[in-house]
Amino acid sequence: MVELLKSIKAHTDKAWSVSAHPTLPLLATASTDKTSKIYKLSKVQNFPLISKLEDTHKRSIRAVSFKPPLGGVDAPVENYLDLPALASGSFDSTISIWGIDEPENEVDDDEILANQSEILTNPNNEWNLMAIIEGHENEIKSIDWNWSGNLLASCSRDKTVWIWETDPETLEEFECISVLNDHQHDIKNVTWHPNQNLLASSSYDDTIRIYKQDIDDDDWSCVGVLNGHNGTVWCSKFENKHNPNADPKKIRLVSVSDDLTVRLWSSITEVVDKHIDDDYIPSSIKHNSEMIWEQETILPEAHKYPIYAVDWSAKTGKIVSVGSDSKIVVYKEVEGKWIIESVKDQGHGVHEINSVIWATLDDKTEVIVTAGDDGNINIWSTD
Amino acid sequence: MSAILSQDDLNDFISPSVACIKPIVPASQDESNIGEVEIQIDKNGNPLEISKIDQKVKQLSPAQISLSDCLACSGCITSAEEVLVAQHSYEQLLNSLQDREKVFVVSISHQSRASLAAAYSLSIEQIDKLLINLFIHQLKFSYIIGTSLGRKLSLIEEAKNIINSKKESSENNTGAPLLSSICPGWVLYAEKTHPHVLSYLSTVKSPQQITGNILKTLVSQELGIPKKNIYHLSIMPCFDKKLESARPEKGQEQESYNDVDCVLTPKELVTLLEQHQDEYQLMAPLQEHDTLKNLYRKYAPNDWPLVEYSWSNDSGSTSGGYGWNYLKLYQQHLILKDPVQYQIENFKIKIVNGKNSDIYEMRLNYQDKLIASSIVLNGFRNIQNLVRKLKNPVKSTSGGTTTKRINPLVAKRRARLQKSNSASPVPTSTGLEEATAEEIDVLKADYIEIMACPNGCINGGGQITNPSEISEKDWISEVILKYSEIEMVDLANNLNIVNDLQGWEQQYCESFDIGQERLINTWFKQVEKPTDQATMLLGAKW
Numbered sequence: 001m002v003e004l005l006k007s008i009k010a011h012t013d014k015a016w017s018v019s020a021h022p023t024l025p026l027l028a029t030a031s032t033d034k035t036s037k038i039y040k041l042s043k044v045q046n047f048p049l050i051s052k053l054e055d056t057h058k059r060s061i062r063a064v065s066f067k068p069p070l071g072g073v074d075a076p077v078e079n080y081l082d083l084p085a086l087a088s089g090s091f092d093s094t095i096s097i098w099g100i101d102e103p104e105n106e107v108d109d110d111e112i113l114a115n116q117s118e119i120l121t122n123p124n125n126e127w128n129l130m131a132i133i134e135g136h137e138n139e140i141k142s143i144d145w146n147w148s149g150n151l152l153a154s155c156s157r158d159k160t161v162w163i164w165e166t167d168p169e170t171l172e173e174f175e176c177i178s179v180l181n182d183h184q185h186d187i188k189n190v191t192w193h194p195n196q197n198l199l200a201s202s203s204y205d206d207t208i209r210i211y212k213q214d215i216d217d218d219d220w221s222c223v224g225v226l227n228g229h230n231g232t233v234w235c236s237k238f239e240n241k242h243n244p245n246a247d248p249k250k251i252r253l254v255s256v257s258d259d260l261t262v263r264l265w266s267s268i269t270e271v272v273d274k275h276i277d278d279d280y281i282p283s284s285i286k287h288n289s290e291m292i293w294e295q296e297t298i299l300p301e302a303h304k305y306p307i308y309a310v311d312w313s314a315k316t317g318k319i320v321s322v323g324s325d326s327k328i329v330v331y332k333e334v335e336g337k338w339i340i341e342s343v344k345d346q347g348h349g350v351h352e353i354n355s356v357i358w359a360t361l362d363d364k365t366e367v368i369v370t371a372g373d374d375g376n377i378n379i380w381s382t383d
Numbered sequence: 384m385s386a387i388l389s390q391d392d393l394n395d396f397i398s399p400s401v402a403c404i405k406p407i408v409p410a411s412q413d414e415s416n417i418g419e420v421e422i423q424i425d426k427n428g429n430p431l432e433i434s435k436i437d438q439k440v441k442q443l444s445p446a447q448i449s450l451s452d453c454l455a456c457s458g459c460i461t462s463a464e465e466v467l468v469a470q471h472s473y474e475q476l477l478n479s480l481q482d483r484e485k486v487f488v489v490s491i492s493h494q495s496r497a498s499l500a501a502a503y504s505l506s507i508e509q510i511d512k513l514l515i516n517l518f519i520h521q522l523k524f525s526y527i528i529g530t531s532l533g534r535k536l537s538l539i540e541e542a543k544n545i546i547n548s549k550k551e552s553s554e555n556n557t558g559a560p561l562l563s564s565i566c567p568g569w570v571l572y573a574e575k576t577h578p579h580v581l582s583y584l585s586t587v588k589s590p591q592q593i594t595g596n597i598l599k600t601l602v603s604q605e606l607g608i609p610k611k612n613i614y615h616l617s618i619m620p621c622f623d624k625k626l627e628s629a630r631p632e633k634g635q636e637q638e639s640y641n642d643v644d645c646v647l648t649p650k651e652l653v654t655l656l657e658q659h660q661d662e663y664q665l666m667a668p669l670q671e672h673d674t675l676k677n678l679y680r681k682y683a684p685n686d687w688p689l690v691e692y693s694w695s696n697d698s699g700s701t702s703g704g705y706g707w708n709y710l711k712l713y714q715q716h717l718i719l720k721d722p723v724q725y726q727i728e729n730f731k732i733k734i735v736n737g738k739n740s741d742i743y744e745m746r747l748n749y750q751d752k753l754i755a756s757s758i759v760l761n762g763f764r765n766i767q768n769l770v771r772k773l774k775n776p777v778k779s780t781s782g783g784t785t786t787k788r789i790n791p792l793v794a795k796r797r798a799r800l801q802k803s804n805s806a807s808p809v810p811t812s813t814g815l816e817e818a819t820a821e822e823i824d825v826l827k828a829d830y831i832e833i834m835a836c837p838n839g840c841i842n843g844g845g846q847i848t849n850p851s852e853i854s855e856k857d858w859i860s861e862v863i864l865k866y867s868e869i870e871m872v873d874l875a876n877n878l879n880i881v882n883d884l885q886g887w888e889q890q891y892c893e894s895f896d897i898g899q900e901r902l903i904n905t906w907f908k909q910v911e912k913p914t915d916q917a918t919m920l921l922g923a924k925w
Contacts, residue, residue, distance in 0.1 A: 135767050137576075175738070176767040217740055 001383060002328055002344045002368060006047050008377040010037050014060075015371035017142075020359035021066040021084055022073045024120055026050065027359065027369060028086050029377050030061040036088050036098075039377070040121045042362045047379065051127040053098055059091035063142045067149045070168055074195070074242075081113055084120055085130070085171055089140035089154055095133040097171055100125040117362065133174045135162060146192040146199075151177075153199055155187035161201050161211070163220055178220035182209050193238040193251070194314065200253055202233035208255055208265070210291060224291040226265050231258030234307065240314035245333045252296070254319055256307035262299040262321050262331070264338070267291045299338045302329040313358040315366050318382075322353035322370055328380065330368075344380070348372030473655035476616060476645055480522065485614045488526040488602055489518050490533075490594045493696055494620040494840045497866035498649040501858070502847040503665065507868045508675055511694065513665050515678050520670045521663050524616075526602060527682045529694030531872075533594030534703055535884055537565070538874060540903050541587045541705055542712040545830045549755070559776070560758070560828045563705055565589045567627035568835030569766065570907065577770045578909035586904040590703065591617050591624055595642030596902050600895050601684035611640040619646050620843030621836065633906040648845020688887045689880065696869035701841035706757035706832040710747045711875030713755050725749065737823045741765055741837050744823045757830040758823060762837040769825055769833070776826055841866055 011031035019028045025041035036053040069082040076082065085099040103112055103119050112119055137158035144153050149168035155161045161180040166173060185204035192199055199211040199220075210224035236255035239246055246252070253265045305324035312319050318341065319331045328344040347353050351373035359369050359379075368380040419435040422443070430443040480487065491514060500510040518524040541563070548561050564570050564584045573580050595615050603610045617628065628643035647655075656665055671678065676691060683690045699707025710732055717725045731751075735744040741761040746753055760769060825831060836842050842859050849858030874881050892899050 134771070176764045176771075177738070179763050179767070219739065 002330060002342050002380045005043060005367065005379045005381045008039065008047060008379070009375065010039075010377045011035065011375035013375055014373045015354065015375050015377060016060065017063045017355045018357055018369050018371045018377060019064045019066050019086070020357055020369065022068050023076065023082075024084055024117060025360070025362035026066065026084060026121055027377070028064040028066060028088075029371060030064040030088055031375065032060040033375070034059065034061060034090075036061055036064055036086070038086070038127065040123075040362070041359055041367075041379075042121075043365075044363070048123060050121060050123045050125070053086075053088070053096075053127055053129075056096050056129055056132075057088070057090040057092050057094065059139075061088050061090045062140060063089040065143050065145050065152075067145045067168065067171075068147060070149065072148045072195075079113065081109070081116060085149075086127075087143050087145065087152055089143040091139040093134070093136045093138055093140055093156065095140065095143055095152070095154055096129055097131040097133070097174075098127050099130050099171065100127055130171055131174060133164060135176060136160070141187060142189040142191075144190050144192050146197055147194055151192075151197065153190040153192065155190045155201055157186045159183050159185060159187060159203075161187060161190055161199070163199070180209075180211060180220060180222065182222045182225075183207070188232065189235045191235075191237055194240045198238070198251070200236050200238065202236045202255060204232045206231060206233060206257075208233055208236050208253070210253075210267075210293065212291070224267070224293045226253070226255070226293050226295070228263060228265075228295045229255065229257040229259050229261070231260075231306070233257045235309045237310055237312045239312055239317075242314045243312070243317040245317040251291075253293075254299075254310050254312055256310045256321050256323070258306045260301065260303050260305070260307065262303075262307060262310060262319070264296040264299065265293050266296045267293045297338065299331050300340050302340055302343055303327060308352065308354050309356045311357045313366065315358070315360075318358075320356050320358065320368055322347065322356040324352045326351060326353055326372070328353070328356065328368065328370060330382070347378060347380075348374050348376060473647055473651050473658075476647065477655070477659070479614060479645070482614075485612050486526075486602060486606060486608060487522070487524040487614050487616065488528070488598055489524050489616045489618065490528050490530050490591070490598060491618040492530045492590070492620060492840075493534075493866060493869055494701060494843060494846065494862075495618045495649045495652075496529075496869065497701075497841065497862050498620065498846040499652070499665075500865040500868075501862045502649070502653070507865060511675055512669060512678065513667075515682060516667060516669050516671070517663065517665055519682055521667065525682075526598070526684055528594070528598060528684075528687065529679070530590040530594045530617075531693050531695045531697075532597065532688065532884075533590035533592070534697060535874060535880070536593050536888060536903070537587055537590050538697060538703065538705060538708045539712070539881055539884060541585060541830075542709045542716075544585050544587055545709050545757075546713055546716060549829050558827070559583060560825060561585050561830050563587075563830070563832045564905065564907070565703065565705065565832075566623070566834045566840075567630075568621065568623040569833045571623065571626060572766070572835065573770075574907055575910045577774075580770055580773050581907045581909060583773065584907055586906060588903055588905045589627065591619060591627065591646075592642050592905070593902060595628075596897070597687075597891070598684065599640065599642060600891075600897065601686050604895075605685050613640075614644050615642065616645045616647060617643050618652065619648060619845065620840050621845045622646075622648060623835070623844075624648075630905065632901065633904075648843070649847050650845050653847060688884065692872045692880070694869070695872035696866070698871060698873045698875065700759050700832065700839050701863055701866050702759075702761075702832065702834045702839035706745055706759045706830060708874055709757050709830050710745055710755055711873075712881070714747060715875060715878060715881075717749075717754075735823055737765075739765070742823065744828060756828045757832065758825060758828045759832045759834075759839075760825070761834045761839050763835065766833065766835065769831070772825055 010029050011033050013032035015029055015031045017030040020026070020041065027039045027041050029037045034054065034057050038050040039047050040050050041047065065087050067085040067087065069076045070080060071077040083100055085097060087095055087097050089095045136154065136156040139157045140154055141157065142155050150165060152164045152166065152174065153161060159181065162176060163178040164174040165177045183201065183203040183205055187201050187203045189202040190199060197213060200208055202208050206229045208226040209222050211220050212223045213220055233255050234257060236253055239252040241248065249269055251267045251269055254262060255265065256262050299319070303321065303323050303325055307321050307323035310319060310321045317333055321329050326347045326349065328347040330341040331338050332341045347370055353370050353372045355371040357369050359367050361367055366382060368382055370378045421433045421435055423431050423433055425431055432441045432443050496507060496510055500507050503510065515527055518527050545561050552558050560583065562580065562583045562585065564586065573584065595617065598615055599610045599613050602613055617624070625646040628641060628646050656663055679694050680690050683693055687693055697704045697708065699705070714730050718727055729750045731748045733746045733748060735746060737743050742758065742765045744756055744758045747755040760766065834840060836844065838859055841863055846862065849855050872880065892902060
C-alpha cells in the first residue's frame with residue numbers, strides 16, 4: 001500500500017517536475033512560479049529545504065534533472081568527491097545549470113569523502129548558477145542527463161531534440177553535438193537509458209522515437225519509431241538492467257499517453273550487437289543501425305484520464321504512473337504478467353499530478369515522489 | 384540529419400520558427416471606423432464580415448503573404464508551401480512562360496548539375512547537353528548560362544574583402560573572423576535569431592545574385608529591351624535561394640526588377656518533368672549535335688566574358704570553395720606583393736579536423752609559421768556552437784592582459800583536479816579530446832565559410848534525394864563525384880583570369896552605370912521578434 005509520508009508545500013503555483021539525485025539524498029523540484037527547490041530526502045530530518053534557486057528563468061520551469069556522479073551510478077570513480085549538479089529547463093527556452101561550491105578546506109579530504117552524504121546535502125551549501133544554455137526556439141518541455149553525465153538532452157515545442165556535450169567534471173562548456181528534427185509536433189519528454197547512450201523522445205505526434213550514435217561517424221540519428229499510442233505520449237522510461245525482472249537480451253521501455261494506456265515496448269539486443277560486415281548485406285543496412293521495437297503489452301487499465309508521467313524502479317522493477325485523475329497507480333510484474341499492485345486516489349486532492357519518480361531516502365528505503373498542480377511535493381512510502 | 388526527408392518536403396535544414404507576424408493592415412483607412420462586426424462563414428465556405436450596427440455584409444478577401452514579407456517576418460508557419468513560395472513553384476514558371484512579351488533566361492548552379500547527373504546516371508557532359516536541349520528547345524528559353532562567372536567574381540571579391548579585413552584588424556589589434564553570407568539559410572537565421580553576429584558578416588553577394596545582375600544587363604543591351612521584360616530563372620540546390628532572390632537591394636526597394644525572378648531546385652525540376660511528361664522530357668533526342676563548348680558559347684549573351692569558362696568549376700569545397708580560395712588567393716597576393724620575402728615552394732596548407740566531419744580548418748603556413756586560416760563550417764549544430772562563442776568571445780588580446788570570463792567554480796575544480804592528478808589520476812569517462820595545438824578556435828580564424836546544410840551545398844534541401852537502394856551517405860559521395868567531374872578552371876592557378884575578370888568587372892560597372900556595391904554587395908537587417916502573444920498564437924501551428 002502507498003501511504004503519504006510528507007506533503008511539502010513547495011511552490012505557490014503548479015509543480016511540474018521532480019528529480020532525485022542518484023546517489024545523494026537530494027530532491028529537486030520545478031514550478032510555474034519560476035523557482036526550483038532542493039530538499040533533503042530524509043524522513044528523520046523531516047525533509048528540510050536545502051536551497052531555493054530563483055531569479056534566473058523568466059517563465060515556468062518545467063523540468064529538472066540531477067547529473068549522475070562521474071563514472072555513472074554503477075561504477076562511480078573512487079576516492080573522488082563528486083559535487084552534485086542540477087539542470088533545469090524552462091518555458092523561456094533556456095536551460096540553467098546549478099552546482100555547489102567546494103566544501104571548506106579546513107576539513108580533511110578523506111573525512112569529507114566519508115561523510116559526503118551529509119556534507120554535500122547541508123543547507124549551508126550555496127547553490128550557484130554555473131551556466132545558461134540557449135538554443136531552443138521556444139518552450140523547453142523536458143531535459144535529461146545520460147548515464148555518465150557528459151551528455152544532456154533537451155526537447156521543446158519547436159519539435160526538436162538537442163544533445164549537448166560537456167565535461168562531466170567541470171561542466172565548463174556545453175557544446176551542441178546534435179539537433180534531431182524527426183518529430184512532427186511538440187515533444188513532451190526525453191529520457192536516456194540508465195546504462196547506455198540510447199535516447200527516447202515522446203511527442204504530441206503519438207510516437208516515441210529512439211536515437212543512437214552511428215558507429216562510423218558519431219552522428220546521432222533516429223533508429224526506431226514506436227507507433228501504437230492513439231494520443232499524445234507524455235512520458236517514457238527505460239528499464240534499468242538492475243531490475244530483478246530484467247532480461248539481459250532485451251531493452252524495455254514503458255510509456256504513458258493521452259489514450260489512457262501504459263504500454264511496454266521491447267527491442268531484442270542481439271540484432272544490435274550482431275557482426276555487420278558480411279559482404280552480402282547491402283550497404284543501406286550496413287550503415288543503418290536500426291533497432292526493431294515491438295509493443296510487448298498494455299498494462300492493466302487503471303486511469304480514466306490522461307496519464308502524464310511514469311517511472312520504473314531499478315530496485316523492485318515496479319512501475320508507477322500518475323495523471324490528470326490524481327491517481328497514483330503501482331504495477332508489478334509477476335511471472336511475466338503485469339498486475340496492479342495498488343491505486344491511491346486523490347494523490348493531490350482534486351489536482352492533476354504532473355510528475356512521479358521512485359527515490360531513495362537517506363535510510364535507504366524506497367519512496368515515491370509526486371508533483372502536482374497544487375504546488376505540493378508529496379512523498380509516499382511503499383511496502 | 385534525418386534520412387526521412389520526403390520529396391515534397393520543402394523544408395531546408397534550418398527550419399523556420401512557428402510564429403508569423405505579418406502585420407494585420409486594414410484594407411482601407413475609412414473602413415476602420417466600421418464599429419463592431421461579426422465574422423461568419425457562408426454556405427460556400429467564404430468568410431463574410433457582418434456589421435453589427437447596420438447588418439451590412441462584406442465579403443472578406445484572404446490575407447496574402449508575399450515572398451518579401453517572408454523576409455520581414457521572424458518566422459513562418461512551417462512549410463506552408465502555398466503561402467511562401469507561390470511565386471516560385473514550377474507551375475508558376477510554366478504560367479509565366481505563356482507571356483510571350485518576355486525573354487526567358489536561365490542560370491544553373493554546379494551542384495544542381497551534379498545532382499541531376501547522379502539522379503539520371505549520366506555524365507556531366509551528357510546532363511549539360513540535355514539541360515540546354517530542354518530549356519532552349521522545349522521550354523523556349525533564349526539564353527542559358529552556368530553560374531561560374533558569378534561565382535568567380537564572388538570568390539575574388541570575398542578574398543579581397545577578407546584580406547582587407549585582416550589587414551585592418553592587425554593594425555587595430557581587433558581580431559574577429561569574417562563570416563560568409565553566401566548561404567541564405569544562414570543569413571536569415573542570423574537576422575532572425577542571432578542579430579549579434581550580423582556585424583561579422585561579409586556583404587559579398589552569392590553567385591546567384593551576381594550572375595542575375597550581369598545576365599539581365601547584358602541581355603537587355605543585346606536585345607534592346609528593358610530589364611523588367613527579362614525573366615531570370617535560376618536552378619539552385621536549396622529552397623532558401625528563393626528567399627535570397629526576393630531580398631530587396633539596399634536603398635532600392637522600389638526597383639522595378641529583381642536580378643533573379645524565380646528559383647527552382649533539381650527536385651522541383653524533376654517533378655515538373657514528371658507532371659508534364661508529354662510536353663517536356665529531359666531525355667529527349669538532342670536537337671543540336673554541336674560540341675558542348677560551342678553550345679555554352681551559343682546560348683550565352685554575346686558579351687559574356689570568358690564564355691568558354693562560363694560553366695567551369697572551382698577548387699575547394701562543394702559549396703564554392705570560399706575558404707580554400709581565400710587562402711590560395713592570399714598566397715598569391717603575398718607573393719606578388721613581396722616576391723623576395725615569399726617564395727611559392729615554402730607555402731603549405733594544412734587541414735585540421737574538427738569535432739565532426741562538418742567542421743574543419745585550413746591553415747596556410749609559410750615555412751611552418753601560421754599566416755592565415757579559414758574554417759569550413761556546415762550544419763545547424765556547428766552554427767549553434769559558433770553563434771554561442773561569438774556571443775561571449777573569450778579571446779586573449781595580444782600584447783595585453785588576458786580578459787577571460789570564466790565560471791569561478793571551474794577554476795576551483797581545475798585547481799582541485801590538478802592537485803589530485805598529482806596524487807592519483809582521475810579517469811575521464813568522456814570521449815572529449817584533450818585540448819592540443821590541433822584544436823579549432825573559431826575566433827582565431829580569418830574567415831568562416833558557413834553553410835546551413837550538413838556537407839554543404841552539394842547536400843542542399845532541394846537536391847534530389849537518394850534512391851532507396853543507396854544509403855544517404857553513399858549517395859552524397861556519388862553526387863560529390865559528379866561535381867568533381869565538372870571541368871575546373873581554378874583561380875589560384877590562373878592568375879590571368881583573376882586579373883581579366885577584375886578588369887572586366889570595373890569596365891562593366893562603368894559602361895552600364897551600375898555601382899560596384901549594387902553588383903557585389905548585399906545588406907543585412909535584424910528582424911524584430913514578435914512579442915505580442917496573441918499574434919504569435921494566431922499563427923502558431925500545434
